[in-house]
Amino acid sequence: MLDFCIIGSGVSGSTIAHQLSKKYSVHIIDKARGPGGRASNKRFKKNLSFDHGVQYISPKSKQFYKIIKTLCKKKEAKIWTGNHLDFTFEKKEITEKFIGMKGNNFISKYYTKKIKKSFQSSVRSIFKNKYFWEIKLDNDENIQARSVILTCPFPQTKKIAGKYFEKKILNLKINMEPNITTMLAFKNQKTVPVSSIKFNDDILTWAANENSKNRFNSSNSLWTLQSSAGWARKNINKYKKSKKVENTLISKFLNFTGYKKNKIIFKKTHGWKYSYNFNGSPFKSYWNKKLRLGLCADWFIGPKVENAWLSAIDLAKKIK
Numbered sequence: 001m002l003d004f005c006i007i008g009s010g011v012s013g014s015t016i017a018h019q020l021s022k023k024y025s026v027h028i029i030d031k032a033r034g035p036g037g038r039a040s041n042k043r044f045k046k047n048l049s050f051d052h053g054v055q056y057i058s059p060k061s062k063q064f065y066k067i068i069k070t071l072c073k074k075k076e077a078k079i080w081t082g083n084h085l086d087f088t089f090e091k092k093e094i095t096e097k098f099i100g101m102k103g104n105n106f107i108s109k110y111y112t113k114k115i116k117k118s119f120q121s122s123v124r125s126i127f128k129n130k131y132f133w134e135i136k137l138d139n140d141e142n143i144q145a146r147s148v149i150l151t152c153p154f155p156q157t158k159k160i161a162g163k164y165f166e167k168k169i170l171n172l173k174i175n176m177e178p179n180i181t182t183m184l185a186f187k188n189q190k191t192v193p194v195s196s197i198k199f200n201d202d203i204l205t206w207a208a209n210e211n212s213k214n215r216f217n218s219s220n221s222l223w224t225l226q227s228s229a230g231w232a233r234k235n236i237n238k239y240k241k242s243k244k245v246e247n248t249l250i251s252k253f254l255n256f257t258g259y260k261k262n263k264i265i266f267k268k269t270h271g272w273k274y275s276y277n278f279n280g281s282p283f284k285s286y287w288n289k290k291l292r293l294g295l296c297a298d299w300f301i302g303p304k305v306e307n308a309w310l311s312a313i314d315l316a317k318k319i320k
């Protein structure tokens with residue numbers, strides 16, 4: 001029988017899978033089309049490539065910095081160079097911005113290369129019988145495993161497995177804020193000597209120049225725009241029905257940059273319902289040895305890739 005079924009192939013799911021696979025049999029299940037979760041890359045047609053979730057990684061801990069440097073040596077990651085404009089003028093120490101060589105899902109891709117995984121498989125519920133876990137998928141498939149680990153955002157994790165949580169987890173006050181992201185392509189624009197822009201605005205807070213990542217040659221100019229959490233909170237349930245939401249975000253960008261609306265040849269908007277938990281929790285991860293049920297994810301510590309990784313490393317230590 002399978003030792004560990006891991007739900008989610010984001011940074012935390014792929015990190016814990018990689019750690020456990022050194023000793024145990026592991027199978028990752030994810031409802032998405034590929035690995036990465038919120039650290040993912042969307043490709044629409046040839047050369048229309050956008051990092052629509054995670055923008056960059058700036059490691060704080062020595063441990064994680066070492067991992068990212070190793071991935072740079074292996075040509076999986078690199079430093080995002082160029083001009084990063086910050087109109088919020090926040091006082092911040094200058095740190096390197098790391099991105100994936102081909103896309104910002106590089107950590108998950110690298111860690112799960114040799115691991116068994118099933119995509120487009122959504123987990124509906126889990127059930128513990130006397131001997132093992134039964135993981136029930138939306139397509140009515142059933143997977144059996146000795147242990148199960150959930151790595152989804154807190155509301156999704158709670159929905160799948162809440163009835164098995166101890167009170168200290170069930171009662172956590174985790175508030176995951178939304179984000180609205182628009183991917184845009186402009187026809188035949190001049191190369192802009194800017195890699196990213198942090199805006200001082202209530203609606204549009206960030207724009208990334210995808211061409212500045214030097215992953216592809218394109219005569220089109222590709223931008224990823226991200227909204228503020230406050231504005232997304234008001235619009236996350238409207239953006240699919242009303243074009244007004246997308247148009248508001250785009251208008252902001254056109255006004256700030258002078259790009260022309262009639263040059264837009266592609267636009268696509270994605271709503272992240274559960275983007276960030278700004279507050280963290282008193283724990284780094286959770287392991288119930290008796291039930292053989294584990295949880296790890298960024299929301300335990302804070303809204304960064306590094307925290308998803310740290311949470312998974314913490315859980316791996318508890319399991320060992």
Ligand SMILES: Cc1cc2nc3c(=O)[nH]c(=O)nc-3n(C[C@H](O)[C@H](O)[C@H](O)COP(=O)(O)OP(=O)(O)OC[C@H]3O[C@@H](n4cnc5c(N)ncnc54)[C@H](O)[C@@H]3O)c2cc1C
Nearest residue numbers: 008010011012031037038054055056123275297298304305
């Ligand atoms: C718009 C945006 C911008 C961000 N920018 C940055 C940044 O610049 N730098 C940074 O460090 N961090 C950034 N973050 C935060 C970062 O994305 C997260 O901290 C990190 O990716 C979380 O990883 P995780 O593995 O814990 O969760 P996730 O990446 O959310 O992984 C959970 C996985 O579970 C899967 N899943 C959920 N429900 C089910 C189900 N029922 N069945 C099967 N699978 C399921 C999902 O498909 C997903 O793949 C950003 C996040 C967003 C949304």
